[in-house]
Amino acid sequence: MLQQTRMEVVLGYFERFIQRFPTIKALASSTVDDVLAAWSGLGYYRRARMLREGAVAVFERGAMPRTVDELMTVPGIGRYTAGAIASIAFGDRAPIVDGNVKRVLARLDGVEDDPWSRAEELVKACEEPRKLNQGLMELGALVCTPRNPSCDVCPVQKYCVAFATNRVHELPRPKEKQATRELRIPLYLVTDRKGRVLMRREHGKLMTSMLHLPHGDSSLLGARPLEVARTQLIGTFRHTVTNRRITFALFEAKLADSLATFAALRATNLRLVRATTAEGMQRVGVHTERGEESVAHMLKLYADHDLVHLRQIDRIKKAVGAG
């Protein structure tokens, strides 16, 4: 959870998540939608899917692997996470490098070399890998911060080349910024007489496999844009993902005639969704071959990401019968 998300945000989610999935077995036997619902609002949903896949792999294997190489065979575990588990949980001499560690090493050595080789040298030479790795991470997070590092109280100041040569603020050199892309994506709120809402399981760069209101542009979401006839703008909301600044424009819409049958909808991976309970936006169901699935995470996402005016959220909630 802490990859890409700040600690203050994660704390509340972590407690709830651990209560909901207290063991690897509990996580491995959950559905993807259950996990996504518990993750809802944290963003970067790939992490949630990979966490569940990792739990399934570990559960099938019977035990948590112990070495970096074995750990890296578990879905979702890369070099950094493998190093953290191997060193902190099992005391292995495994290096870890994240943004914080990279900065500390660059300043300590006064040069931006390959941080993984340097971290490996240090972990091989140290007494306790677990303490060294955690110490490097904490030093970067609390003392050797990107701006205004607290060199006066730094426990390794006397070994620090950047401090000695007065280059603390030059290292590490800033990365070249990626240009920001502005996207405007229409989303369509299509309802039927029973109050059901049309949704689609999306594939693309964002929110893969999550149910989503169908869209009118394929630059972000992989599926073919929905053909609609009449549209009326309800409002807009903004969402930023890395260098993409997206404005979603939500329209009330009628389907184009070519899609007006259920078979045509299914062919384009579209489903009619209806509310199954009246508990706000918590449980909304969709009928598919796999039975009823929760799309609460999707609706909460809209709420979390400023569906700017409450009136608009109310309209969606009313439309799905959850308001």
Ligand code: SF4
């Ligand atoms: S002395 Fe300053 S720059 Fe060097 S490691 Fe400590 S906090 Fe970072």
